[in-house]
Amino acid sequence: MRTFYWRPLTLLCLSAWLAGCAGMQPQSSVVDTSFELKGADFSQQIEQIQALNQQRWQELQETLKYDSVTHASKWRQWQTPSLPEYDLWDRLRASFQWDVHQYQNPRIQEEMQWFLAHPSFLDRMMTRMHKYLYHVVTRLEAKGLPGELALLPVIESAYNPFAYSHGHAAGMWQFIPSTGRHFGLHANWWYDGRRDVLSSTEAALTYLKRLNQRFDGDWLLALAAYNAGSGNVNKALRKDEQAGGQGQYWDLDLPAETQAYVPRLLAVAKIFAEPERYGLAIPSVKNQPYFAVVDTQGQLDLNLAAKMAGISLDELKQLNPAYSRWATNPEGPHRLLVPIAKAQKMGQQLASLPPEKRVTWQKYRIRSGDTLLAIAHRFGTSVKALQDTNKLRNHRIRAGKELLIPQPMQAYAQAKTNTKPDRPHLKPVEYQVRAGDSLWRVARQHSVSVHDLARWNTLGIRDILRPGQKLLIHTASTRNQASSLGYTVRKGDSLYTIANRFRVSVQDIADWNKLNPRHYLQPGQKIKLYVDLSAR
Secondary structure, three states, rough: OOOOOOHHHHHHHHHHHHHHHHOOOOOOOOOOOOOEOOHHHHHHHHHHHHHHHHHHHHHHHHHHHOOOOHHHHHHOOOOOOOOOOOOOHHHHHHOOOOOHHHHOOOOHHHHHHHHHHHHHHHEEEHHHHHHHHHHHHHHHHHHHOOOOHHHHHHHHOOOOOEEEOOOEEEEEOEHHHHHHOOOOOOOOOOOHHOOOOOHHHHHHHHHHHHHHHHHHHOOOHHHHHHHHHHHHHHHHHHHHHHHHOOOOOHOOOOOHHHHHHHHHHHHHHHHHOHHHHOOOOOOOOOOOOOOEEEEHHHEEHHHHHHHHHHHHHHHHHHHOOEEEOEOOOOOOOOOOEEEOOHHHHHHHHOOOOOOHHHOOOEEOOOOOOOOOHHHHOOOOHHHHHHHHHOOOOOOOOOOOOOEEEOOOOOHHHHHOOOOOOOOOOOEEEEEEEOOOHHHHHHHOOOOOOOOHHHHHHHOOOOOOOOOOOEEEEEOHHHHOOOEEEEEEEEOOOHHHHHHHHHOHHHHHHHHHHHHHHHHOOOOOOEEEEEEEHOOO
16 A cells, blocks of 8 residues: 655646546546457457556646646756656546535534544445446546545445345445336346446436436435435425525435435545545555456356456456356346456457356256246245246246256256255245355354255355345254155045145155156055145
8 A cells, every 4th residue: 555645736736637637538538447358359458548547647747747837847846756646546536526625514524523433444445446446437437427426335335236225225326126127227036237336337327417417406415316215305395495495405304314325425525535634545546447348148157257267256246246146147238347357368268168068057847746936946946047047927837848947067966966855845944144144154053054055045155145135944943844744545636636735746745655646546545745744
C-alpha cells in the first residue's frame, strides 16, 4: 500500500487537468471494461488498454510541466524526482459532480463519525471493491452520471455481490425481486440476475438515471426513491407541500432507514473525496480493468471453468456471483468474468473443449408411478431444475420418456451408484444458510456427509454458501422416521394405489421388494414398505 502526499500546487494543477478532461470527454479516455474474448483479438485488447493508460499518464505529465498560462514557472520551482501515479481513485474523484461540502446537516456528521470509528469496515469493503470499481466507474462515465454513485454499493452491500437483506434484496445494488424483474434481472434455479455484476450495474444506473429525471434533477430525492420507492417519496413531497414546505429532502417525513440512507452516501462521498483530511490511507487501485468477459458459448461447469482459467473456484464465484448452482445458466447469459490476465488461457482451452464435456448430464427413463418430486429427491435436485432443464411446463411426466438430470462433474461418479436407494426419500428438512456457514459446517451440524449435502442440493463440494440460501437436508432424524412396515395386499390393490396411500413412489416399492413394476400384485401377497409414520 502506498500513501501519496499531495502538495497544494500539484493538487491544483491536477484538478485543472482533470476538469478539462471531464469537459472534453475524449473517446480514448474511457475504456469499456466489458471485454469479450474472441480469439486473437484478446491480445490486441490488452495492448490497447496499456496504450490508453500510458497516453493518459503522458498527457498528465505534459499538462503539469508545460502549462505556460498558469503554473509553469511555479511548477519548475518544485523539484520532485517523480509524479504520483494517476490511479482509479483519482479518476473517480475527477468524475465527482456534487458539492458535498454544502451539506452541513448533523445526520451527515453522525454517519461520518460511524465510518471513521470503524476503519475495519472500510478495509474489508475495499478488499472486495477493487475487483468491480473499474467497471462501475466506466459505466458511470459512459452514461454521464455522477462519480459519487460508484460509492452507492458501499452503503447498500459493502460491495458484496452475495449480499442478501431481510427484505429479500440481493446483490451489490440490492434489488428486490419485483424491481429486478422490471429492469430485466430475471432469476431461475440456476441464476439470479440481481447478483450479476454486469447486468445489475447496468440496471442500477438506468434506474438511478430515471429517478433523477423523475425528480427534476434532484439527486437527493432520486436516492431517497432508490431506497424507499418513488411512491413513498411522492407521498412525503405532497405532505410537505401541504405544510408549506419547499420540497427539500431534509424536510421530508420519510422512513427512518431512508432518513439515514442519503446522509450515509454523502458521508462516504466526503470521506473518499479527501481521505487524507480524515487520516485515512486509501490503497492505490490501478486504473485498468480487473476482469475480462469470456464468451462460454453455452452452459459450462464452474469447477471446470476455474481449472481452465487457472484460478480457484472461490475466485471465479466472486466475479460470477449470479450463478446459484454448479454450472452456468443453460438459458444464458453465456459468459464468465475472469481476471484479465487469465482470460486468454481460458479462451484457448475452451475453444478445444468437446461439447459433451462442458457439463455432465445423467439420463433417466421415467417409470410408472414416478413423480417429478420423487425423481428430484432421488437425484438430489429440485422440481424447478428438472422443469427448466427439460422444458416442462407443468408437473406432468409420462412413463417411458427420458429426463436429463443435471449433475456436478465431481459428484457424477458417486451419483451413478446411488440411483436406487434402499430407503424412501422422505421430505427433507429445510435449512436457511447463515453468515459464516459452509457446506462442511452445515454437514457437521446435521451429522451428514459433505458429499451427501452437496448431492441433495446439486452443489459442488467446494461451492460457497450465501446467507439466506435454503438447503434441503435429509437429517438423521428424518431418515430414522422411516419405519419398516409389512403390508398384505388386498383385493383391488396395485403398486400405484399402495404408493399413493403411503406417500411413496411405485419404483421405491418395487426396489424394496425386488418386483417388476409392470406385474400385478396378488391378494394375500406380503410386501415390505418403509414409511414415514410421523407424517401420517
